[in-house]
Amino acid sequence: MFRLLAGRFLASLGTLFFVGLVLFALTRAGPGSPARIVLGADATSDQIAQFEQANGLDRPFLEQYVVWLCDVLRGDLGKSFVTGRDVAGEIADALPVTLSIVLFAFAIALVVGLGIGISAALRPGRLFASVTRLGVVLGLSIPAFWLGIVLIRFVAVDLRWLPPGGYAPLSAGLTAHLQTIAMPAISLAVYYIAVLARMTAASLQDALRGDYVRTARAMGLSSPRIVAYALLNALPPVVNLAALSFGYMFGWALIIEQVFNIPGLSRALLNAISQRDFLLLQGIVFLFTAIFVIANLGADLVNRVLDPRQRSAA
Amino acid sequence: MPNFLANRRRFLTAGAGGMLAPLLPASLLHAQPNHGKTLTVVLPSNPITIDPINQLNHDAMVLGQTVFENLVEYDLDGTLKPQLAKALPTISADKKTYTFDLREDVTFQNGKKMTAEDVKYSFDYLLDAGNKAARRSLFTRITKVTVLEPYKVAFELSEPYGPWLYFLTKYMGIFPAGSRQEHGDDYFKSKPTGVGTGFGVFEAWKPNDYISFTKNKTYWRKGLPHWDRLVVKMIPEDATRVAYLLTNQVDVISAPPPREFNRLKTMPGVTGASRPTLGGALLMYTNTLKPPLDDVNFRKAVACAIDRKTIGEKVYYGLLDPSAVPAPPRGWWFNADADKELAFDLDRAKEFLAKSKYPNGAEIDLSIQAEPYLLDTKDAAIFVQAQLAKIGIKVNLKVYEFSVLIQQAIRGEHQMALQVFMSPGEASYIIQVCLTPGQVLSKSTGYDNAELNSLLVQAFAETEQARLKDLYGKIQMVVARDAPLGVLGYVHASNLWRQGVQDFKVNQGLTMSVGEVRV
Numbered sequence: 001m002f003r004l005l006a007g008r009f010l011a012s013l014g015t016l017f018f019v020g021l022v023l024f025a026l027t028r029a030g031p032g033s034p035a036r037i038v039l040g041a042d043a044t045s046d047q048i049a050q051f052e053q054a055n056g057l058d059r060p061f062l063e064q065y066v067v068w069l070c071d072v073l074r075g076d077l078g079k080s081f082v083t084g085r086d087v088a089g090e091i092a093d094a095l096p097v098t099l100s101i102v103l104f105a106f107a108i109a110l111v112v113g114l115g116i117g118i119s120a121a122l123r124p125g126r127l128f129a130s131v132t133r134l135g136v137v138l139g140l141s142i143p144a145f146w147l148g149i150v151l152i153r154f155v156a157v158d159l160r161w162l163p164p165g166g167y168a169p170l171s172a173g174l175t176a177h178l179q180t181i182a183m184p185a186i187s188l189a190v191y192y193i194a195v196l197a198r199m200t201a202a203s204l205q206d207a208l209r210g211d212y213v214r215t216a217r218a219m220g221l222s223s224p225r226i227v228a229y230a231l232l233n234a235l236p237p238v239v240n241l242a243a244l245s246f247g248y249m250f251g252w253a254l255i256i257e258q259v260f261n262i263p264g265l266s267r268a269l270l271n272a273i274s275q276r277d278f279l280l281l282q283g284i285v286f287l288f289t290a291i292f293v294i295a296n297l298g299a300d301l302v303n304r305v306l307d308p309r310q311r312s313a314a
Numbered sequence: 315m316p317n318f319l320a321n322r323r324r325f326l327t328a329g330a331g332g333m334l335a336p337l338l339p340a341s342l343l344h345a346q347p348n349h350g351k352t353l354t355v356v357l358p359s360n361p362i363t364i365d366p367i368n369q370l371n372h373d374a375m376v377l378g379q380t381v382f383e384n385l386v387e388y389d390l391d392g393t394l395k396p397q398l399a400k401a402l403p404t405i406s407a408d409k410k411t412y413t414f415d416l417r418e419d420v421t422f423q424n425g426k427k428m429t430a431e432d433v434k435y436s437f438d439y440l441l442d443a444g445n446k447a448a449r450r451s452l453f454t455r456i457t458k459v460t461v462l463e464p465y466k467v468a469f470e471l472s473e474p475y476g477p478w479l480y481f482l483t484k485y486m487g488i489f490p491a492g493s494r495q496e497h498g499d500d501y502f503k504s505k506p507t508g509v510g511t512g513f514g515v516f517e518a519w520k521p522n523d524y525i526s527f528t529k530n531k532t533y534w535r536k537g538l539p540h541w542d543r544l545v546v547k548m549i550p551e552d553a554t555r556v557a558y559l560l561t562n563q564v565d566v567i568s569a570p571p572p573r574e575f576n577r578l579k580t581m582p583g584v585t586g587a588s589r590p591t592l593g594g595a596l597l598m599y600t601n602t603l604k605p606p607l608d609d610v611n612f613r614k615a616v617a618c619a620i621d622r623k624t625i626g627e628k629v630y631y632g633l634l635d636p637s638a639v640p641a642p643p644r645g646w647w648f649n650a651d652a653d654k655e656l657a658f659d660l661d662r663a664k665e666f667l668a669k670s671k672y673p674n675g676a677e678i679d680l681s682i683q684a685e686p687y688l689l690d691t692k693d694a695a696i697f698v699q700a701q702l703a704k705i706g707i708k709v710n711l712k713v714y715e716f717s718v719l720i721q722q723a724i725r726g727e728h729q730m731a732l733q734v735f736m737s738p739g740e741a742s743y744i745i746q747v748c749l750t751p752g753q754v755l756s757k758s759t760g761y762d763n764a765e766l767n768s769l770l771v772q773a774f775a776e777t778e779q780a781r782l783k784d785l786y787g788k789i790q791m792v793v794a795r796d797a798p799l800g801v802l803g804y805v806h807a808s809n810l811w812r813q814g815v816q817d818f819k820v821n822q823g824l825t826m827s828v829g830e831v832r833v
Contacts, residue, residue, distance in 0.1 A: 047446050082362055083521065084500050093521065152557045164557035165549070167523075261549045261558070263523035271360050271522065274685065274715055 008300065012293045017069070019289045020282070024065045027278045034081045034276040055081060057278075068282070078279040080272075087283040090268060095287070097167050098257065098264035100177070102249045104185040109192035110242060116193070117200025117238075122227065124205060132197065139194025144252055148187040148259040155183060165261035184260045188252055192245045199241050203234040236303045243299030247292035351542040353815075353833045355826055356555055358569040359687070360522060360548050365502040366487040367440050367447040372688070372736040373568055375484055375825040377546060380514035380527050381423075381506050382487025385414050385433065388480050390821045392592050392739055398428065398488060398511065402479075409474035409775050416465040420534045422490050423515050424508035430467040434459045435491035437469070445494070449485035451754065453478060474775030480740035484823065513539040513829045522548065540817075540832040559584065559810055565833060566811040566818055568826055569688070572631045578810055588808030589820045590635050590644050593739030594688060597640075598680075598698070598800025599723050599731045599748070603760035606678065607729060611670035613797040616730075617656040618663035619705045620698055622802050629693045633806040639790045640744045642804040647741040647783050652790035656797060663705050675706025681722055681731040684713050688734040688824065689805055695732050698802075726757030734805060739823050741786045742773060748799055761798035 035051040052058045056067065071078060077087035120132040156164035162183055168176035207213070207230040216226045254266035265284055272281040357373045366378035387397040396402055398420055403412040420428040437459045440447050455478065458470040471478075489509045494502070502509065507516045511534070514527030527544040547564060549555040552571040556578060558564045570578060570586065579586025600607045600616070607613055622636030638656035641648040667673060682695040692713075699709040709730075714722065722728040737743035748755045750770060751762045766789055773785040793799065807824040816832040 050446075083504065085521075090521065149553050152554065157557050157560045160561060163563060164561050165554045166563070258551050259554060261547075261551060261554045263520065267360075267522045274717065275362065276717055 008297055012297055015293055016286070016289060020069065020072070020286055021065060023282055023285050023289075024068065025061070027281055028061060028064075034278060068279075072286070077283040080277050080280045082271075082275045082277045082280075087280050090280055091265065091283055091287060094263065094265040094268045096169070097262060098250065098253050098266060100170070101181050101184050101188065101256070101262065101264065102246070102253055104181050105188035105192070105249055106242075106246050108185060108189040109196055109245065112189070113193040113196030114200050114238070116197040118204060118227075118231070120197065120201040121204035121208065121234075129201075132201070136194045136198045139190050139197075142190060144187045144191060145255045145259050147190060148183065148256055151183045151187060152259070165259075167262045167264070180262075184253075184256050184262060187259070188249055188256050191252070192249065195245060196238065196242060200234070200238050203237050204230060207231070207234040232306055236307050239299050239302050239306065243295040246295045247288075250288050250291055351540075351833055352545060353541040353543070353566070353828060353831055354545040354547060354564040355828060356547045356549050356558060356564050356567040358548075358550055358552075358555065360550070361525070363503040364506055364516070364519075364525070365499070366485060367449050368503070369485070370448060372484070372824045373826075376828060377525060378487060379483070379512065379825060380544060380828065381510035381512045381516055382489065383511045384482035384486055384488060385416075386479050386482055388483040388738060388740075388823065390819050390823070390827050392822045394479060398433075403469075405777065409476070409777070410471045412469040412471070412479075413462070414467050414469075416467065417534065418465050420511050421532055422508065422511055423530055423532070424490065425532070426490050428488065428490075428511055429464050430461040431464075431491045433467045433488055434461050436486070436488045439489075439494050440486065445499075449481075452481045452485055473771075476774055476777060477740050477742045477746075480738045481743075484738050484825070514544050517543070524548065535829075539829050544828060556810075559812065562812060564812075565815045566809055566826060566828075566831070568809055569686075570808055570810045572633045572689070572808075575631060575633065575808055575810075583813050584810055585813050585815075586808065586810040587820050588633060588806040589822055590642060591736075591739060591805055591807050591822050591824055592642050592645050593737035593743065594805040594807070594824055595637075595640065595642075595735050595737070595744055596634060596689065596691065596694065596802040596805060597733055597735045597744070597748070598802060599728065599733070599755070599758035600798065600800050601726055601729055601758070601760055602798050603726065604729050606670070606672045606676040609670045609672065610796055611666045612672050612676070613800075614656065615663045615666035615670060615705060616702060616707065617797045617800060618659050618666060619701050619707070620800075620802065621658040621701060623658065625694050625697055626803055629697055630689060630805070633808060634689070634803040635806070636803040638801055639793055640748070640799060640801055641741065641786065641790055644804075645741070646779065647786040649787040649790040652787070652794040655791075655794035660704060667705050667707075675708065677708040677710065678702075679710045679712050679729045681712045681714055681719050681728045683719050683733055684715050687716060688736060691732045691734065694802065698732070723755055723758040726760055728758075730800065731758065732802075736824060741782065742770060745789060745793070746770060749793070759798045761796070763792060763796065763798075766792045 035048040056064055068078070077091070079085065080087055080090060083090070116132055120129045123129050152164045155161050162179050166180055168180045170177045210230070210233070213226055213230055216229060253264065254269065257264045257266040258270065268280065269284045271277070272284060355376065359371060359373055361371060361374035361377060363369055364377040364381060366375070366382050369375050369378050383397050385397060385399040386402060387395050389395050394402065398417055399414040400417055401415065403414045405412055416428070416430055416433065422428055437456060439445055440450055440453060441456060443450065455471045455473060455475045456469055457472045460468045460470070462468055487510060493509045497509065504519055505516055513530050513533045513535070515530050517526040517528050519525045524545050524547045526546070529539055529542050533539070549558060555567050556570065556574065559567050560581070575586065575588070578584060600613055602608055602613070617638060622638065626632065626634040626636045635643045637643050637648070637653055639649065639652045667675065680695055680698065682691050695711055699711060702709050719731060719733065723731050723733070735744060747753045748759050749761050750756065750767055769785055769789045769792070773782055776782050776785060807820050807822065809818070809820050809826065811818050814833065818831045819827065821827045
């Protein structure tokens with residue numbers, strides 16, 4: 001188990017370094033210099049050269065990458081070209097905001113998606129299953145940003161139940177916090193509710209058709225117990241999908257934070273892109289990549305707990 | 315059992331109610347009108363700096379104008395007025411020396427009295443090339459600033475150049491002597507507490523969210539501001555910005571979506587207004603050094619093929635006044651005859667094209683901006699593409715971010731580029747920057763004409779408006795003759811605000827003016 005964990009950890013580290021290299025190349029390959037943004041449209045070429053020298057942008061690409069990587073390994077993500085603040089500090093300010101929305105959305109997606117999926121699998125051919133199928137298609141089809149705007153229109157502007165946007169941290173009180181993250185989280189969760197419900201229903205129906213279920217029934221086991229056994233077997237693909245969904249949610253949060261005017265990581269990322277703030281951009285995307293890698297690693301570990309065959313294979 | 319079921323139902327209902335409770339009374343906490351003396355205004359973009367000498371974004375200039383002031387002010391109506399000076403300057407006979415008498419009742423927010431030494435220090439700092447002020451190039455004709463008396467200061471210029479006074483409000487501010495060395499540039503950029511004379515004292519900057527100011531209690535204009543706190547929020551998404559206003563979360567928003575503007579301003583509880591800017595032009599940089607735009611008849615064919623009136627009315631819903639020359643139709647220096655020379659006329663466009671080196675039409679790339687700034691130019695670009703197709707010119711639309719597009723224009727790497735260009739709103743700026751050599755955007759057109767340059771130099775030395783009108787009229791005729799710069803029109807500045815907000819006026823210079831607003 002330890003060897004396997006160490007292997008996965010090293011593979012994840014390799015993925016991160018590779019993504020870092022690609023990211024580094026892409027940010028510098030695009031047109032537009034951060035110097036022009038910071039110094040203004042009428043900066044002279046001398047001023048631009050000075051800026052690039054001061055920030056190491058005039059060095060060879062690989063040298064810049066190695067310097068950046070060494071700094072990252074020391075925990076130093078550098079300073080933003082635009083604001084002059086530590087990138088780590090900028091990320092530390094914005095991460096809790098995005099994390100709270102994504103975690104809330106993920107929790108909603110898990111609870112509701114699994115709930116609907118299990119119910120649909122246990123009632124095949126009934127009205128509930130048909131309604132679920134329709135709901136899943138709708139959930140997969142509705143763009144999150146559109147849903148967000150519709151929620152703002154009706155829930156915030158017409159009904160005045162919730163604020164149209166913004167973010168209140170937990171320190172401002174649980175009520176205020178939930179009020180600000182409810183609509184963004186719901187907008188973000190709807191698609192993943194549909195995805196997880198469909199996968200759970202399909203996987204559980206498949207498991208319920210298994211020989212061991214027929215045997216269990218013949219042995220007189222209670223229905224809840226049989227469902228529990230089937231669910232254990234049905235969950236591994238759902239867990240993998242949930243882990244992927246968790247990673248993707250950070251990507252979709254990019255749009256949701258924009259719609260709901262939330263000062264999270266995604267807003268910082270968009271600004272970093274438009275302002276050619278390379279170090280901040282690299283820091284945030286690197287973090288997203290790390291989250292994705294960790295989520296997948298987590299899914300593997302959970303699956304090992306759920307599935308004895310995977311444990312024995314280790 | 316029935317009792318149990320009834321209790322269980324009640325329990326579940328109560329539980330569900332309890333879970334929803336934090337959400338339902340949300341309006342009590344967040345969606346309430348602002349009864350305090352906080353004025354909250356909204357910008358559509360994320361500012362990079364508060365420092366006026368490095369500010370590039372005209373929306374964000376509200377930040378610098380809250381903290382810093384200038385010798386003179388170019389006000390909401392486009393009138394030059396004294397601000398930190400007692401009166402407009404006296405100008406020497408050779409038009410090269412400007413002398414200002416300063417107000418003696420002005421103190422900086424740190425309590426220090428403002429004197430001529432501070433004015434000299436501020437301009438010396440701006441003009442020192444080593445300090446890399448982004449707006450330095452506008453003021454390089456100032457050769458020397460001399461303190462004549464504690465409250466009297468003189469500016470010597472290398473040549474007559476009247477427009478510099480109009481640039482002060484947007485691109486300059488007076489700060490205490492020694493303050494830049496004491497605090498450093500980052501301080502002025504992101505936390506300029508105590509270093510201005512303005513009505514607002516910097517309080518906090520929460521990145522990507524808001525910047526706040528408190529009332530300057532020692533402000534020299536007694537009784538101002540009328541608010542205790544100013545919050546400048548950043549909300550890039552149009553729909554969200556409007557939703558914030560409709561739910562009373564904010565008091566004033568800038569850049570309302572043109573399509574919705576007329577409907578929104580009549581909604582209950584909302585007021586809105588727009589006015590033409592004198593300096594916000596929708597320009598189409600035509601690179602005269604690159605074929606097919608190297609041919610004057612081809613450029614005139616392009617100019618005459620564009621129906622600016624329809625763009626103003628149908629694309630921008632009345633928020634763009636059509637003009638074919640670099641002068642706003644409502645400006646005193648606008649020359650209607652020059653405008654007529656390049657006005658929409660498909661038959662003339664075809665005639666010009668037939669006379670050009672490209673009688674069978676040509677293919678051109680039109681660079682446009684991905685993210686809207688002041689106005690979204692994408693719809694206008696599609697309209698232009700359709701119009702030019704009618705005379706056989708194929709336009710390829712190329713979308714770039716602002717930072718890329720502006721560099722293309724500065725380096726002259728484009729063929730045509732469409733962009734809203736915001737200037738201070740005086741007559742010379744766009745002509746000088748785009749149509750004379752050695753300027754930031756000279757290569758955007760590649761144009762250099764001795765006649766135009768000479769007329770402009772004469773205008774710089776002139777102070778009489780009637781004579782200036784004649785000179786700028788001639789300049790526009792030169793522009794109409796050579797068509798070196800595509801102009802589609804001048805944009806309106808527009809704002810929406812809550813009815814509880816009083817004394818808010820839309821600024822012809824676009825930047826929101828908040829000093830005299832009552833909440």
